[in-house]
Amino acid sequence: MSGRLIANLGRNTPLAPEDGAAIEALLGAVRTVPADTELVVDGEGATDCHVLLEGQAFRHKTLPDGRRQIVFFHVPGDLLDLPLVFLDVDYNVASLTMCRVAPVSRAKLADLIEARPRIGRAFWRMSLQEAAIQREWMVGMGRRSAYARVAHLLCEVFQRLQRVDLVQNNRCRFPITQTHLADAAGLSGVHTNRVLQQLRASGLIELRSRELIVRDWNGLAAAGEFDPAYLQARSAPSPALAGPHRAAPGWKPS
Amino acid sequence: MSGRLIANLGRNTPLAPEDGAAIEALLGAVRTVPADTELVVDGEGATDCHVLLEGQAFRHKTLPDGRRQIVFFHVPGDLLDLPLVFLDVDYNVASLTMCRVAPVSRAKLADLIEARPRIGRAFWRMSLQEAAIQREWMVGMGRRSAYARVAHLLCEVFQRLQRVDLVQNNRCRFPITQTHLADAAGLSGVHTNRVLQQLRASGLIELRSRELIVRDWNGLAAAGEFDPAYLQARSAPSPALAGPHRAAPGWKPS
DNA sequence: CGTGAACTTGAGATTTCTCAAGCGGGGTGG
DNA sequence: CCACCCCGCTTGAGAAATCTCAAGTTCACG
Known part of the structure; x- marks a missing residue:
């Protein structure tokens, strides 16, 4: 169940079992929150990132007068606030359904990313894919x-x-x-x-x-x-892996 | 002159002189290109990233029928195709003026990012800032x-x-x-x-x-x-420093 | 001085918005 | 168990923002 994040990361980057274990080890106590709850609030100087284990959520930026722009939809396995590892988050995340969320120490995650290239790469790809999705949304909204x-x-x-x-x-x-x-x-x-x-x-x-x-x-x-x-969440450099779907070789949620 | 990238990275993350030197060492032969030239083309499996040393450029995605969406404007010091380090790029970059561009081996850059935490962090922040800018554009276009x-x-x-x-x-x-x-x-x-x-x-x-x-x-x-x-002119307190939260509010000339 | 790209202007056509109201189902208190 | 209420959905219709088409105009440049 909590292997979701690892499965998600592993979808694009081969992770060794010990990588998965190292990430799992950072997960804190799982919290269950109801629908329509703010999971992440910008500018709060949180010390933890949040992994969405179950449920759906969305990122949004809301202007002073109430206009709201949703900038991302989250599915299980997503890290809701990766930017927080290195910067402040500039958006909020709210739950769409009841969600199960696990905290991850931002500092420890940073250390892990820096200490283990394979893990770092997995997070880089996750982050860059988000950015690509955002660009596609821009095309949609603009054109x-x-x-x-x-x-x-x-x-x-x-x-x-x-x-x-x-x-x-x-x-x-x-x-x-x-x-x-x-x-x-x-x-x-x-x-x-x-x-x-x-x-x-x-x-x-x-x-x-x-x-x-x-x-x-x-x-x-x-x-x-x-x-x-x-x-297309495939890594360019190591085209060792096959199909778009399935597969998290080397690691299985236990 | 070619210190632009380093200056840009260093704006948000303290870099030691040797970090700067290590990055500089990767830069290939500077190329000068005229205005209105495609500097980066998606899906080309390039082996080099590109640093914009001088001039201005923009990222765009162009649809089959010619509609075009610009998704980013670049200033000197920007890395035009960071995603390429870990994935394929999903956009094109074209010059607005005559530009001076330096290539950086994608593989070597990946190695450097993974080998030197301070450098890695600098690139992480650069990348996450781009993503934040993209989100702000989304708010603009949507709302x-x-x-x-x-x-x-x-x-x-x-x-x-x-x-x-x-x-x-x-x-x-x-x-x-x-x-x-x-x-x-x-x-x-x-x-x-x-x-x-x-x-x-x-x-x-x-x-x-x-x-x-x-x-x-x-x-x-x-x-x-x-x-x-x-x-995000300023970096969030680095976990190591563990200062009290101080979100960089709009910078003010002090 | 000719040329083309960038910029302006006018005017009707479309898309999308806002306001306003009504519908429907599920959850809740009586 | 029922009535009521709220939220999400639907509908109608006029208003506003933005687009498209079609000409000009200006200006840098050869």
Whole structure:
């Protein structure tokens, strides 16, 4: 269960069993928090980072007058506040569902990253992939229609959930409300609602009562101009590993 | 001259002279390229990263049909393709002016980052700061008006140029055309033009013939809802020092 | 002095927003 | 067990922001 982070890291970078063990050893007492709770608050000088073991969450920046921009959706296995290891965090993280979260000492994590190249590399890749996802969102918000933007977002979340085995039969739990989707896409709630209706009417998805069913993946990807390349979590230098899915060689959650 | 990268890294992380020397030692033969040249092309499996020693450049992602989204502006001292050290790059970089660029072996840079914690930390911070800037752009594109977005962009570029001493008397060279600005803000060229006229009419800026003069910094910052905190001028207390939390609030000329 | 890129301007077309209201289901107190 | 309430969703319609198309105009540069 708490092997989620390791599995996630290991997806892109081969980790030896002792690497996994070293990371696990840093995890503090698991905390369970309800939905709609702020897990990470910026500018709080926290001493711990947070690993999301279970549940879903999102990063957001909220302006003084209440406008909110969601900048990332988290799936299990994500480190919610990697920046905190070396800087301050500039965003908040809130839970979408009940979540299980484990703290990791920021100082110890920094030490581990610096002491073990393989682990360091794994975190570098995780961090750089986040940045790549952010860039893709920028393309969406700057240059794609509302329709494509929402479709793209659905594709991304769906695919990332798929990677952590949270999709069965093209169907997954989907605690992201239309308001969240709107705040992520930079749209109003009303317009987001209309766009979703179009997606439904086109037979691409079903979405209701916190569940998403993708009826036509190719159609949805086309609607969203979704090219999964930017998620392609493969390491360039050591193309030793195969397929995009599965595999965390050398380490299995115990 | 080629100390630019070191100066840039050292701005946030104390580097010892030997660290600087180690980095310098990796720099390859400096290349001079004209304006409007692609410096970095995604998916090319390059073996070298690129340091921008002089000149200005921008990162962009261009869609098949020609729509373009600029995702970052570079100033001297920037590493143009840090992601390449550990992954593939997912964007292109093009020059805005004539540029001087030095190659750095990706493998050697990776080794150096892993071998020297202080250097590694410096690159981590650089990378995380980029990510923070990207998030701020997301907020702009998703939740700010065209007017605020453009003003914010001007503030950011201006301030980053200031840090590398490219501003004198509130005045700097500004090779970013209205079309670039439009592609960065996610606006049409026409609308960007109109927004700039408003900014000029409000007495906030002068902008013509590739030069920007900020006439009213506070006014411009207010128009752009610009809070420099996200640029993280200062490093968070390093875990080793374990000082009380002191988030770098907007820097103030003291 | 010619040329092209960058910048301006005008005006109608679209997308997206805002306001306002109504619907629906699940959770809760009575 | 039922009524009520709240949140998330839906719908309608006018308003606003932004876009596109289509011409000019300016200016650096050869």
